[in-house]
Amino acid sequence: MTGLVIGGLLAILIVYVLLTSVRVVDQQSAWIIERLGRFERVAYGGLQILTPFIDSVRAMVDLREVAATIAEQDCITKDNVMVHVDGILYYKVVDAERATYGISNLRFAIEQLAQTTLRSEIGKIELDHTFEERAHINANVVTEIDKASEAWGVKVFRYEIKTIRPPADILEAMEKQMRAEREKRAAVLQSEGERAAAINRSEGLRESVINRAEGEKQQLIKESEGKASAIRAVALATAEGIRAVAEAISGPGGFEAVQYRVASDYIAQFGNLAKDTNTLILPANMADMAGMIATAMSVIRHPDGGGDAHAKAAGEAKSLDAGMTPAAPLAPPAPDKR
Numbered sequence: 001m002t003g004l005v006i007g008g009l010l011a012i013l014i015v016y017v018l019l020t021s022v023r024v025v026d027q028q029s030a031w032i033i034e035r036l037g038r039f040e041r042v043a044y045g046g047l048q049i050l051t052p053f054i055d056s057v058r059a060m061v062d063l064r065e066v067a068a069t070i071a072e073q074d075c076i077t078k079d080n081v082m083v084h085v086d087g088i089l090y091y092k093v094v095d096a097e098r099a100t101y102g103i104s105n106l107r108f109a110i111e112q113l114a115q116t117t118l119r120s121e122i123g124k125i126e127l128d129h130t131f132e133e134r135a136h137i138n139a140n141v142v143t144e145i146d147k148a149s150e151a152w153g154v155k156v157f158r159y160e161i162k163t164i165r166p167p168a169d170i171l172e173a174m175e176k177q178m179r180a181e182r183e184k185r186a187a188v189l190q191s192e193g194e195r196a197a198a199i200n201r202s203e204g205l206r207e208s209v210i211n212r213a214e215g216e217k218q219q220l221i222k223e224s225e226g227k228a229s230a231i232r233a234v235a236l237a238t239a240e241g242i243r244a245v246a247e248a249i250s251g252p253g254g255f256e257a258v259q260y261r262v263a264s265d266y267i268a269q270f271g272n273l274a275k276d277t278n279t280l281i282l283p284a285n286m287a288d289m290a291g292m293i294a295t296a297m298s299v300i301r302h303p304d305g306g307g308d309a310h311a312k313a314a315g316e317a318k319s320l321d322a323g324m325t326p327a328a329p330l331a332p333p334a335p336d337k338r
Contacts (some may be wrong), residue, residue, distance in 0.1 A: 070086055098153030142158055
């Protein structure tokens with residue numbers, strides 16, 4: 001009976017030794033093994049053999065990346081505005097020994113360090129820049145936390161701000177400011193559109209005036225060219241007529257024809273006096289008809305005789321005058337017997 005008891009105890013001891021000495025470590029996990037209370041080694045994923053009653057597992061460290069939520073906190077900006085900010089931090093244990101012996105509560109230390117660093121970064125910028133400087137804030141928080149947690153065997157990868165929530169009155173003022181900015185941009189765009197339209201209209205009017213003036217200029221040029229052509233044609237025709245008359249005069253019987261034409265035109269025009277109006281223009285030597293005809297013919301020189309032609313014309317005019325009877329003087333009007 002005693003042997004059975006001893007055998008049972010030995011069996012239980014053997015099972016206990018097997019359970020405590022042969023261990024399986026999970027992937028992406030690290031066990032801190034201590035021997036008699038002192039650090040012995042780090043056991044990574046796989047089958048691990050421990051010395052019974054001597055080795056013990058001090059801690060089991062997760063080597064996977066951790067996403068830690070940073071609780072919302074109140075931060076004061078550079079322009080003394082309180083905002084509520086929260087975020088999320090991504091980190092990973094890269095040294096299980098330092099993560100176990102370097103800090104008592106690694107997660108709590110990381111979260112507190114992230115909160116204090118975030119408050120420090122928010123205090124460096126003004127409220128208007130907190131929304132547009134998120135990337136800069138995140139990068140600075142990661143740099144500061146990674147530098148401080150290096151002794152803990154932790155590698156910080158990134159930090160992301162989830163929410164920046166200003167107070168209600170600040171939100172209302174920001175909405176008014178944004179509304180005013182939108183109205184200002186709308187007014188500026190409208191004024192620029194009106195300015196561009198006015199410029200386009202003025203340029204169109206200018207082009208129209210220039211085109212009209214150019215058209216009038218071309219019209220005047222064409223009209224002047226037409227008038228010049230007409231004057232030139234008339235002058236050429238007149239010259240041709242004068243040339244033809246000169247040729248006719250220089251021919252046989254031409255000079256006598258001119259004398260006859262001058263005398264007939266003079267008599268015809270003298271007969272038209274006082275037909276259209278009551279005004280009479282009479283020559284001083286009206287009775288000396290031959291002398292007037294001789295004077296009219298004195299401007300014409302026969303190509304053959306010169307001065308003889310003048311004397312001959314004067315003689316012909318006197319003979320013509322001899323055959324004419326002088327006109328009777330006009331009787332004065334009878335007096336009114338009434």
